[in-house]
Amino acid sequence: MNGTRRSWSSRGSSGLIASALASAVACAALVAWSAAPAAAQAGGSGAAATGPLGPVLPVPYERAIETGTRSRTGAPGPKYWQNGADYDIRARVSPRDSLLSADERVVYHNRSPDTLKVVVFHLYQNLMSPWAARQGPSSPERATHGIVVERLVAQGHPVAVPDNMRGEPAGPHGARIQSTLMAVPLPRPLVPGDSAVFQVSWRFHIPGASAPRMGMQDPGTAQIAQWYPQIAVYDDVHGWDEQQYTGTGEFYLDYGRFRYSVTLPAGYIVGGTGTLQDPGAVLTAQERSALARASKTDEVVHVLTEDEFGAGTATRGAPGDALTWTFEADSVRDVAFSFGDHYRWDATRALVDSARGRYAAVNVFWRPGAPRFDQVAAMARSALETHSSLMVPYPYPQLTETEGGRGGMEYPMTVFVGAYPGLYREDEVTAHEIGHEWFPMLVGSNETRYGWQDEGLNTFDTFFATDAFLPDSLHGHGLEDSQNGYVNFVTHADEDLPMMSPANSFGVANSGYTVEAYDKPSAALWALRSILGDGAFRKAYRAYIRRWSYRHPTPYDFFQTFDDVTGRDLGWFWGPWFFGRGRLDQAVTKVEPSGGRVTVTVANRGRLYAPVDVTATLAGGGAVHWREPASVWFGGKTSVTTSHAASGTVTEVELDAAHDFPDIDRSNDSWTKG
Numbered sequence: 001m002n003g004t005r006r007s008w009s010s011r012g013s014s015g016l017i018a019s020a021l022a023s024a025v026a027c028a029a030l031v032a033w034s035a036a037p038a039a040a041q042a043g044g045s046g047a048a049a050t051g052p053l054g055p056v057l058p059v060p061y062e063r064a065i066e067t068g069t070r071s072r073t074g075a076p077g078p079k080y081w082q083n084g085a086d087y088d089i090r091a092r093v094s095p096r097d098s099l100l101s102a103d104e105r106v107v108y109h110n111r112s113p114d115t116l117k118v119v120v121f122h123l124y125q126n127l128m129s130p131w132a133a134r135q136g137p138s139s140p141e142r143a144t145h146g147i148v149v150e151r152l153v154a155q156g157h158p159v160a161v162p163d164n165m166r167g168e169p170a171g172p173h174g175a176r177i178q179s180t181l182m183a184v185p186l187p188r189p190l191v192p193g194d195s196a197v198f199q200v201s202w203r204f205h206i207p208g209a210s211a212p213r214m215g216m217q218d219p220g221t222a223q224i225a226q227w228y229p230q231i232a233v234y235d236d237v238h239g240w241d242e243q244q245y246t247g248t249g250e251f252y253l254d255y256g257r258f259r260y261s262v263t264l265p266a267g268y269i270v271g272g273t274g275t276l277q278d279p280g281a282v283l284t285a286q287e288r289s290a291l292a293r294a295s296k297t298d299e300v301v302h303v304l305t306e307d308e309f310g311a312g313t314a315t316r317g318a319p320g321d322a323l324t325w326t327f328e329a330d331s332v333r334d335v336a337f338s339f340g341d342h343y344r345w346d347a348t349r350a351l352v353d354s355a356r357g358r359y360a361a362v363n364v365f366w367r368p369g370a371p372r373f374d375q376v377a378a379m380a381r382s383a384l385e386t387h388s389s390l391m392v393p394y395p396y397p398q399l400t401e402t403e404g405g406r407g408g409m410e411y412p413m414t415v416f417v418g419a420y421p422g423l424y425r426e427d428e429v430t431a432h433e434i435g436h437e438w439f440p441m442l443v444g445s446n447e448t449r450y451g452w453q454d455e456g457l458n459t460f461d462t463f464f465a466t467d468a469f470l471p472d473s474l475h476g477h478g479l480e481d482s483q484n485g486y487v488n489f490v491t492h493a494d495e496d497l498p499m500m501s502p503a504n505s506f507g508v509a510n511s512g513y514t515v516e517a518y519d520k521p522s523a524a525l526w527a528l529r530s531i532l533g534d535g536a537f538r539k540a541y542r543a544y545i546r547r548w549s550y551r552h553p554t555p556y557d558f559f560q561t562f563d564d565v566t567g568r569d570l571g572w573f574w575g576p577w578f579f580g581r582g583r584l585d586q587a588v589t590k591v592e593p594s595g596g597r598v599t600v601t602v603a604n605r606g607r608l609y610a611p612v613d614v615t616a617t618l619a620g621g622g623a624v625h626w627r628e629p630a631s632v633w634f635g636g637k638t639s640v641t642t643s644h645a646a647s648g649t650v651t652e653v654e655l656d657a658a659h660d661f662p663d664i665d666r667s668n669d670s671w672t673k674g
Contacts, residue, residue, distance in 0.1 A: 119190070160175065179245075209406075257330045264339055267311035270339045274413060276326070295359070302344070303363075304344055310341075332441070350399075364376050376401060391545055396413045413437070424473055438461070442545065483519070485518075490515070491583075499516045499520055587669065589601045618650060651673045
């Protein structure tokens with residue numbers, strides 16, 4: 001393991017080996033935790049920890065600390081480095097044929113201390129090929145030929161590419177394609193501080209509406225993502241990211257500058273990542289005037305209505321003309337876009353930085369008849385403002401939401417959201433996808449290795465965003481849904497993997513990925529917020545975001561940042577909640593009201609640590625509330641007794657009355673006077 005990063009920098013590439021490494025790292029951490037002394041697991045005085053989890057820090061991470069790219073405070077180390085790439089992409093789309101063809105020029109910057117002899121590309125569209133390894137059901141509608149690379153030039157030299165996409169080398173010096181990965185040998189080694197230029201031409205048929213995360217939604221509408229050859233991350237912990245895209249886990253990407261253009265027939269509007277460079281070339285004067293109004297009002301402005309579809313009204317140009325839409329974006333990790341010839345277009349603005357009075361533009365594209373989408377512009381504005389106020393201000397100039405697809409998906413400055421009949425569900429998905437603009441678009445974690453670091457944090461953030469637009473939905477839906485989802489799964493399912501398990505390790509049938517990536521981590525974060533208090537939690541949360549904006553944090557950076565900022569050793573929390581399979585089950589076993597006090601005995605029948613939070617209700621009204629810290633369970637205790645003054649007859653005692661913690665059996669959490 002120690003030599004993995006450097007050895008693969010000078011050799012070929014193998015996605016199979018990388019998948020094995022990802023699983024090995026996770027397993028090593030789990031084994032280390034299970035082998036750690038009880039005192040270390042509990043965070044007791046006997047722990048000889050050098051970090052929040054002591055002996056469970058994996059070898060690659062420890063090595064990064066030793067070399068100075070990471071630190072034991074959770075902040076980037078003094079020698080932190082990060083590679084990047086700048087893209088210039090020119091695409092042409094034929095909606096009639098569902099065909100996209102394109103060319104790109106990529107400048108890859110090697111800021112690492114290593115000499116690279118191979119560069120790895122992601123070919124995400126190969127998920128749609130018949131031979132791809134996919135997690136989830138397959139259907140003929142989804143299958144295409146994947147991405148066809150027609151031309152590849154590296155450092156000015158043509159590189160042969162296999163034409164059957166099955167992984168056979170294209171000659172001794174050719175590229176190798178293995179499912180969704182392509183390894184490109186370099187004619188000249190790329191030394192530290194140098195850059196390499198690649199030119200790629202490719203095409204693919206846009207899959208249908210049942211494809212994951214993108215595709216033709218109808219003959220005139222499409223959401224386009226995972227659409228261009230993209231250089232993989234080479235980082236300071238694991239080296240090349242060679243994890244295959246199988247459909248469940250999402251993406252781990254570097255930051256850079258993007259310029260991309262999309263050529264389509266006149267009458268099609270386009271929106272996505274970045275800022276439109278020449279609105280006058282594609283938009284009508286009426287549309288530009290409407291967008292100018294939207295930038296100055298909190299009202300929703302109708303930029304394009306059903307009566308204005310078609311060339312000459314929806315766009316400039318006459319029928320049969322072609323128009324080119326050009327966008328630019330800086331410091332982003334990806335680009336995606338949508339197009340349609342029957343999209344309505346609403347626009348407004350969101351106040352994302354109240355201290356500076358800075359607004360971001362909000363654009364919503366939706367097809368006539370999509371339920372609830374006439375309210376989505378207001379939902380999107382509310383989500384941007386809420387997320388900005390609770391985390392850090394939204395950093396980008398605009399956000400475009402487009403209707404279509406199943407569920408939702410996120411990319412820098414643009415989100416894809418399906419149409420739902422229910423108001424709460426529409427708002428929840430909108431708020432959730434927009435929340436991803438912080439995790440992982442701003443804070444660029446590795447979603448395939450650690451899905452919770454993206455989905456779990458964002459699910460937690462969504463609780464607040466939906467509650468802002470639909471007050472009192474927090475306990476009726478958001479938090480309660482996550483807690484119930486987690487509790488119901490772990491009490492009935494056999495597959496209960498730890499949260500630190502890689503996304504690709506989850507099965508297809510009855511998979512626990514949703515629970516371990518969304519429900520359990522969001523419930524755990526809510527519990528941690530209750531333990532720390534909102535002020536301390538927010539201070540650490542914002543510090544993590546600021547430290548790792550436009551960078552690549554691991555879970556250990558997250559854990560150690562919280563320890564550092566709060567000044568508390570939270571290893572007792574991180575270990576069981578994130579690395580273990582333990583469950584929380586506290587129970588009231590005895591209540592003794594006597595002499596103006598009430599004494600309560602509580603058993604811990606699970607393996608997770610949480611405070612003993614007690615509410616005693618008094619006859620005639622009123623209640624007393626107190627809390628013992630989670631440390632009362634340290635040292636292996638399974639029962640504690642606590643008491644509090646009670647000036648009256650106690651009629652009921654309840655543990656965790658606010659339901660801040662996901663106890664798996666609430667039937668034993670209360671006592672009522674007989």
